[in-house]
Each structure stands twice: as structure tokens, then as C-alpha cells.
Amino acid sequence: MADQREEGIFQKLIIGSSHTVESLESLKKYCQDNEILRTLQEKHHLTIKMERLGDYNVTVISPIESISVRNTLFIILSPVFEDIFYVEQALKVPHGISKKEKNISVLKVKHEEKILWMYYGIGLQWIALLLLSGIGLILSIKSRKRIALLIESQNDLQMEQHKMEKDIKALGGDSA
16 A cells, blocks of 8 residues: 555556457456466456447556556456557546655656757757758759750850851852
């Protein structure tokens, strides 16, 4: 109970399955066969039932009132059932905050700030990448225009050169 009071959480352990009825039956059978699960179920009054979660039916073990019970269930059930996750159901009314909990709160806030910084840092990197690619696109268009102008002027000069060669041949052809 001390573990329960310190953590102050109620959780559900959800066994996700596309075949919920079979999952429920196999989980109940597995709990009856496994001595540790049977002891946990009796000691903590765990219930195994099927619940509707939005559009889906899921197999649920509840109430899980301590992290140690949750971890034990994870360790025992993970090899047998593929999709296992937990959901916090409700918070208990706190009786006071200890120094340990205050430190955890501060660490949680710092961690959330770090996550936000990483999120915005990644966002800034994408903005910088888009900006650089835009500049590269503009420079490439400008260089293509310059190349097109050079090709056009080269064609004009070649036409003038051919015209001059014809004129020179025409002048040379008259004197012969």
C-alpha cells in the first residue's frame, strides 16, 4: 500500500488484439495457469475484462495501482501477448508533495523544455534547409538565363561569321 500511496496512480493494462474474445479467453487461461499472475490477481484484486475503447474492443487488466505490479505484468505477459500498453485512468488526491516529488517535477519540466527545444530546433533546421534550397533554385534559374543568353549571342555571332565568309567568298569569286 505504501507503494500505491507514493505513486498515486490507477492504471489499466491493455492487451491489444484484433481478436479480442480469443485474447480475453487466452489471458484468463494464462492467468489461471501462471502462479505469479494468479497471486497478483488475488492480492491486488485485478480484473480481466473486455472494454470498448472508441471503435475497438480491447482486453483490459485493471486496476493497476503500482509500478511494480505493472512492470511484473509486463515482464510476464510480453512474451505471450504482442501488443501490451498501459493507460493512466485517474490521479489520486495528493496529500502533500515531498522533496523527492518536487525534484521529479522540476526534472520533468526541464525534460519537456528540452523536448520543445529539440522540436523547434528541428523545425528551424527544416526552415533553413528550405531557405537554402530556395536560394539555390533562384541562382540556378539566373545561371540558366545567362547560359541561354550566351547561347543566343553565340548563334548570332555564328550567323554573322557565315555571312562574312559568304561575302568574302563572293568577293574572291569575282576577282578570279
